[in-house]
Amino acid sequence: xxxxxxxxxxxxxxxxxxxxIECRSLDFQATTMFWYRQFPKQSLMLMxxxxxxxxxxxxxxxxxxxxxxxxxxxxxxxxxVTSAHPEDSSFYICSAFGGYEQYFGPGTRxxxx
Amino acid sequence: TQxxxxxxxxxxxxxxxxxTVYCNSSSVFSSLQWxxxxxxxxxxxxxxxxxxGEVKKLKRLTFQFGDARKDSSLHITAAQTGDTGLYLCxxxxxxxxxxxxxxxxxxxxxxx
Numbered sequence: 680x681x682x683x684x685x686x687x688x689x690x691x692x693x694x695x696x697x698x699x700i701e702c703r704s705l706d707f708q709a710t711t712m713f714w715y716r717q718f719p720k721q722s723l724m725l726m727x728x729x730x731x732x733x734x735x736x737x738x739x740x741x742x743x744x745x746x747x748x749x750x751x752x753x754x755x756x757x758x759x760v761t762s763a764h765p766e767d768s769s770f771y772i773c774s775a776f777g778g779y780e781q782y783f784g785p786g787t788r789x790x791x792x
Numbered sequence: 793t794q795x796x797x798x799x800x801x802x803x804x805x806x807x808x809x810x811x812t813v814y815c816n817s818s819s820v821f822s823s824l825q826w827x828x829x830x831x832x833x834x835x836x837x838x839x840x841x842x843x844x845g846e847v848k849k850l851k852r853l854t855f856q857f858g859d860a861r862k863d864s865s866l867h868i869t870a871a872q873t874g875d876t877g878l879y880l881c882x883x884x885x886x887x888x889x890x891x892x893x894x895x896x897x898x899x900x901x902x903x904x
Contacts, residue, residue, distance in 0.1 A: 683834075711890050722798075722880060722897040723835070728889075772834050776890025783827075783834035 682706060683775045685784035692763055693792055699759045700787045702773030708753035709775035714746070717770040717786075729756045763791045794819040796883050798895030806903055808870055813898045815881035816863040824864045825892070826855055827880040835880055838866075871902045 682705040692698050702712055711730050715723040727737045727748050735748035747759040756775075760767055772786045797816045805811055815824065823842040827835035839848050841857035841864060848855045852875075854867040868875055878899050882892040 685834075713890065713892075720878075720897075720899060722894045724894075725892070728891060770832075774834075774890075774892075778888070778890075780837075781890050781892070783836070785834045786832065788832070 683773065683782045683784040685771075685773055685787050687787060688785065689788045689790075691790045691792060694764055695762055697759055697761045698763055698789060699757055700771055700773075700789075702756045702758070702775070702784050704754045704775040704777070704782070707775070707777045709756075709777050710753065711776040712750060712756040713774045713776070713781075714748060714756070714758050715772045715774070717772060719770075723772060726758075760789065763789070765791045767791050794821075794883060794885055794893050796881055796893055796895035798881055798898055800898060801896055802899050802901075804901040804903065805871055807873055811868050811871060811900070813866045813879055813881075813900075814863070815865065815895050817883060818862065819883070820861050821883035821885070822861070822887070823884045824857060824861075825882045825884065826864070826866055827882060829878040829880060829897075831878075835878075868900075871900075873902050873904050876900055876902050 684703045686701045714726045717723050726741045727735045729735045729748045729750040731750045731753050737743045750756040768791045773784045825840045826838045829835040839855045844859045844861045846857045852869045856865045880897045881895040885891050
């Protein structure tokens with residue numbers, strides 16, 4: 680079946696630095712990719728919707744200048760956390776939608792020290 | 793704003809017991825999905841319910857979609873330790889866009 684990968688799976692960075700997370704759909708073309716963040720023992724919170732070749736749509740309360748999303752192709756979307764702070768530490772999950780079903784990536788654990 | 797209220801949020805039971813998780817909304821959804829998530833991994837789709845009143849079974853798991861398509865339930869019969877995990881309901885919004893709204897999740901612990 681379809682598989683979505685994320686890279687890296689874990690990342691530790693220092694406060695003030697930027698981190699890029701990649702989300703790839705491995706065997707299908709994703710018209711839309713979604714980015715979520717998840718705090719411990721909580722549900723997934725949708726951050727933004729990313730469509731190939733267009734600007735991402737951010738959910739209310741999500742800073743678009745802090746969480747930069749690029750969807751350059753139908754198989755790759757990236758999320759860059761700029762000037763990361765400890766409160767940005769979280770589990771970031773992407774999903775890819777190809778028109779019929781949605782598949783989730785394995786997540787990226789970001790720790791900002 | 794469409795919201796999904798999921799309950800209970802935490803559940804700890806003994807192996808062999810039955811349980812039900814509820815997902816309720818004041819909004820109508822075209823379809824609703826149930827996911828299971830293990831720690832440190834992405835959620836995995838269990839089922840999609842589409843038709844009001846629909847019942848779907850997946851081994852010991854029974855999923856029901858309310859007649860009005862505003863609520864859903866997940867019933868697990870004779871829970872096993874392998875059922876431990878986070879269960880999430882998600883409503884499909886915005887037509888065929890793939891956009892989902894998640895409930896708060898239910899953390900299930902099944903003790904041996």
